[in-house]
Amino acid sequence: xxxxxxxxxxxxxxxxxxxxxxxxxxxxxxxxxxxxxxxxxxxxxxxxxxxxxxxxxxxxxxxxxxxxxxxxxxxxxxxxxxxxxxxxxxxxxxxxxxxxxxxxxxxxxxxxxxxxxxxxxxxxxxxxxxxxxxxxxxxxxxxxxxxxxxxxxxxxxxxxxxxxxxxxxxxxxxxxxxxxxxxxxxxxxxxxxxxxxxxxxxxxxxxxxxxxxxxxxxxxxxxxxxxxxxxxxxxxxxxxxxxxxxxxxxxxxxxxxxxxxxxxxxxxxxxxxxxxxxxxxxxxxxxxxxxxxxxxxxxxxxxxxxxxxxxxxxxxxxxxxxxxxxxxxxxxxxxxxxxxxxxxxxxxxxxxxxxxxxxxxxxxxxxxxxxxxxxxxxxxxxxxxxxxx
Amino acid sequence: xxxxxxxxxxxxxxxxxxxxxxxxxxxxxxxxxxxxxxxxxxxxxxxxxxxxxxxxxxxxxxxxxxxxxxxxxxxxxxxxxxxxxxxxxxxxxxxxxxxxxxxxxxxxxxxxxxxxxxxxxxxxxxxxxxxxxxxxxxxxxxxxxxxxxxxxxxxxxx
Numbered sequence: 354x355x356x357x358x359x360x361x362x363x364x365x366x367x368x369x370x371x372x373x374x375x376x377x378x379x380x381x382x383x384x385x386x387x388x389x390x391x392x393x394x395x396x397x398x399x400x401x402x403x404x405x406x407x408x409x410x411x412x413x414x415x416x417x418x419x420x421x422x423x424x425x426x427x428x429x430x431x432x433x434x435x436x437x438x439x440x441x442x443x444x445x446x447x448x449x450x451x452x453x454x455x456x457x458x459x460x461x462x463x464x465x466x467x468x469x470x471x472x473x474x475x476x477x478x479x480x481x482x483x484x485x486x487x488x489x490x491x492x493x494x495x496x497x498x499x500x501x502x503x504x505x506x507x508x509x510x511x512x513x514x515x516x517x518x519x520x521x522x523x524x525x526x527x528x529x530x531x532x533x534x535x536x537x538x539x540x541x542x543x544x545x546x547x548x549x550x551x552x553x554x555x556x557x558x559x560x561x562x563x564x565x566x567x568x569x570x571x572x573x574x575x576x577x578x579x580x581x582x583x584x585x586x587x588x589x590x591x592x593x594x595x596x597x598x599x600x601x602x603x604x605x606x607x608x609x610x611x612x613x614x615x616x617x618x619x620x621x622x623x624x625x626x627x628x629x630x631x632x633x634x635x636x637x638x639x640x641x642x643x644x645x646x647x648x649x650x651x652x653x654x655x656x657x658x659x660x661x662x663x664x665x666x667x668x669x670x671x672x673x674x675x676x677x678x679x680x681x682x683x684x685x686x687x688x689x690x691x692x693x694x695x696x697x698x699x700x701x702x703x704x705x706x707x708x709x710x711x712x713x714x715x716x717x718x719x720x721x722x723x724x725x726x727x728x729x730x731x732x733x734x735x736x737x738x739x740x741x742x
Numbered sequence: 743x744x745x746x747x748x749x750x751x752x753x754x755x756x757x758x759x760x761x762x763x764x765x766x767x768x769x770x771x772x773x774x775x776x777x778x779x780x781x782x783x784x785x786x787x788x789x790x791x792x793x794x795x796x797x798x799x800x801x802x803x804x805x806x807x808x809x810x811x812x813x814x815x816x817x818x819x820x821x822x823x824x825x826x827x828x829x830x831x832x833x834x835x836x837x838x839x840x841x842x843x844x845x846x847x848x849x850x851x852x853x854x855x856x857x858x859x860x861x862x863x864x865x866x867x868x869x870x871x872x873x874x875x876x877x878x879x880x881x882x883x884x885x886x887x888x889x890x891x892x893x894x895x896x897x898x899x900x
Contacts, residue, residue, distance in 0.1 A: 431826035445870040450762045479769040486769070496872060500773055514773070536823065623772055637819035639809050640835040644870045 364647040368446060369510040377647035379438040381523050382508050388437060388523030394584070395433070395541070398577045399426045402548050406555045406577075413558060418551060425544045432537035433522060440643040441527030442513035444494065444502060452495035459490075484622035501623070503606050517605040526605075529643065532636050535599065538592045545588055549581035602631040757860060757879040765798065765874040775805040777866070777874055784878060789859050797851055797863070798874070801844065808840035841867060 364377035372381050381388070399422070407419035447455065463472045475490030477497050488497045491504050494511045498504070503515035505525050514528035526534045556565075556575060569575055598608060602624040607613060613621035625631055763785060768778040779798045781791045814836055822829050848865050856863055856876075864875040 428826050431828070435827055444872065447872075448869070451764055451869065451873060451875070454762065454764050481769055481772050488769075499767065499872070500769055533827070633816065634811055637816045638811055639815050639837045640818070640822070640830065642835075642837055642841060642867070644867055646868070 359653050360650050361653065362647065363649040363651055366651065367645070367647070369443070370508050371443075371510070373647065374438075380440050380443075380645075380647065381437055382518070382520075382525070384507070384520065385523045387520040391433070391521045394580060395426075395429060398548065398580045399544075402552070402577045406552060409559070410551060410555055414554070422544075422547060422551075425540060425547060429537065429540045429544050432533050432540055435533040436519075436526070436530045436537050437522045437524050439524075439530045439533070440645055440647075441525040442515075442529040442641065443508075443525075443527075443643075443645045444496065444499070444511040444513055445645050446493075446511075447495040455490075455495065455497065482622040484620060486622065501604060501607070514604060515606050529641050532638075535592075535595050535636070538588060538595060542585075542589045542592045545581050545585050548577050549585060552578040552581065599632055599635045600628040602635065757881055760878045760880040763876045763878060765876065767872060774809050775866075775871055776802050782876075785861070785876065788861055788878065789856070793855055797855075800847065801866075801874070804840055804844045804847065808837045 362377050364373040364380075367373075370383050372383055372385070373379065374381070402422065403419065407422065410418045459475060466472050475497075477488040477490075478485050479488060479500070480486070481500060486500050488500065490497050491511050493504060493509065496511065498511055499513060501514045502511050504511045505515065505518050507518045508525055510525070512525050512527040514531065516526040516531055516534075518525045519534065522534065522537070524530070552575065556569070556578070559571075563571070595605075598605060601621065603613060603621060607621075613619055613624075625634065761784060763782045765777050765780075765782070768776045770776075777798050779795050779802075781794055785794060818836060844867075845865055848863050852863055860879040860881075862877040862879065864877070866872070866874050869875055
């Protein structure tokens with residue numbers, strides 16, 4: 354019996370609905386269509402501007418104009434790609450032992466509830482800066498969410514300091530990439546205003562020479578004008594909104610839910626009550642590392658023998674090898690996020706059963722490796738699983 | 743880090759995993775990374791309270807240093823912003839430097855204090871900075887406190 358070892362990266366086994374590229378270095382949401390639209394609009398508009406208007410402006414006004422536009426464009430692209438491709442602050446799901454430990458703590462806390470009665474919701478209260486904050490239990494990730502974390506249903510992950518899921522950047526916006534997102538909207542606003550302004554200048558200058566209508570007919574560079582006019586309001590508005598949020602040290606999620614709206618005397622416990630300090634914390638704070646291990650190596654023992662010709666690897670999620678079991682991040686305790694009442698009476702019994710029936714896990718679908726919208730998981734080699742954008 | 747687990751495990755031949763204790767986060771100061779110093783009851787017979795508290799307090803101070811917002815982090819942030827964050831490809835951030843120090847410290851603690859007592863600390867970064875996981879090992883043969891739960895917990899980690 355010869356046993357082969359297949360090395361795979363951890364991103365291939367991560368639960369959640371993300372797509373991974375470049376062998377786990379790039380992490381995005383599954384739906385990327387709107388992100389491509391964003392790229393097309395920015396690159397297309399700027400290309401038209403550079404091709405048709407910059408030569409005229411460089412000649413008649415100053416060569417610094419296109420140079421600054423190029424720098425600004427590069428900065429916008431860098432911020433966009435950084436926001437889209439980085440880990441927003443995903444919290445890895447609890448490993449089975451940790452999930453069991455938490456379950457047992459909850460059971461102990463609910464021991465006083467009479468049998469048959471609905472147990473209380475799973476909430477932990479913590480006091481932060483003399484304010485009581487409720488930590489909710491996430492049934493999908495099997496953890497009590499840290500303060501300000503929230504579960505994104507589109508990406509199926511809990512994200513730390515969750516702001517919102519942005520389809521325009523094709524990713525969640527959370528603790529790790531919020532400043533890049535803000536700088537993206539800010540620099541895009543500046544770029545839009547810049548192109549809009551110089552487009553108008555260009556049209557005016559040309560009209561002086563050849564008349565207004567002729568100018569519009571001659572140069573396709575007036576299309577940027579239209580695009581900029583419509584995007585200006587939304588992008589500048591968004592930048593203004595996020596500037597307001599940053600100055601109060603709030604997230605979009607908290608703002609929408611009205612968590613710190615002042616009702617019942619609740620105040621934002623995270624705010625330093627000083628606009629400068631709040632801005633500094635959000636924009637100049639430390640660069641948090643990713644706690645989601647994407648590129649760690651996992652070595653699978655693959656039992657092969659002479660009789661298994663052609664089958665060089667076993668579908669990894671079904672192999673009950675000792676190395677995969679502790680790394681599965683779903684605990685087979687609660688099957689469904691929204692039916693705690695059904696499960697509760699049987700939880701004690703299922704706790705005993707679940708430890709012995711690791712292979713019959715229901716949540717296996719969550720463990721399928723990296724997915725793209727068009728690719729189904731099959732017993733293909735790990736190398737072929739690299740997602741192409 | 744996984745290989746170090748196996749090495750420490752191999753060193754103590756004839757031990758098996760009895761249970762795991764999870765030290766939770768302490769959110770009383772906000773969202774900064776800080777762990778509770780409450781001494782878990784499962785470790786009462788295994789290690790002195792003072793040593794445990796000392797370890798957790800040192801870890802807390804490391805994380806505080808990593809997340810400190812001051813002159814160093816402002817400089818880093820502004821410089822990185824000016825270079826469109828490309829500089830992060832060449833430079834190690836303050837947080838990453840401290841994480842390396844933490845990893846060395848935990849390894850040291852495991853070798854000197856926890857290993858000889860049949861315990862093993864897992865670096866919190868491997869658990870999403872949510873918990874400090876302390877694995878409790880027992881000599882095989884001495885059934886001790888193993889119940890069906892802990893033995894099935896042990897079998898589930900195999």
